[in-house]
Amino acid sequence: MKKLILSISLVILGFMSVNAQEENNEKEKRKGPPSIEQIFKDLDKDEDGKISLKEAKGRLKKDFKKVDLNEDCFITKEELKKAPKPKRPEKRENN
Numbered sequence: 001m002k003k004l005i006l007s008i009s010l011v012i013l014g015f016m017s018v019n020a021q022e023e024n025n026e027k028e029k030r031k032g033p034p035s036i037e038q039i040f041k042d043l044d045k046d047e048d049g050k051i052s053l054k055e056a057k058g059r060l061k062k063d064f065k066k067v068d069l070n071e072d073c074f075i076t077k078e079e080l081k082k083a084p085k086p087k088r089p090e091k092r093e094n095n
Helices: 002-029 036-043 058-062 077-082
Strands: none
């Protein structure tokens, strides 16, 4: 019985290890900015092909009016493609 419990435990630990590795691989792949497709997948909760102010988060919410070029209160993929790229803070040199 103890061997069976040990075997099951090892299998479960193996699955947990594989899942943790897959999560790490996904994080590694996403080092750059997210794609437009990924932004819409994450934010377009009603899946209407547009992001409303209510659905927007973070920088996109803050800069919503700048990105919503036709001022219809929605952001489309085309508007997001044309959006000004956010300025990244300059790296400071260690002196």
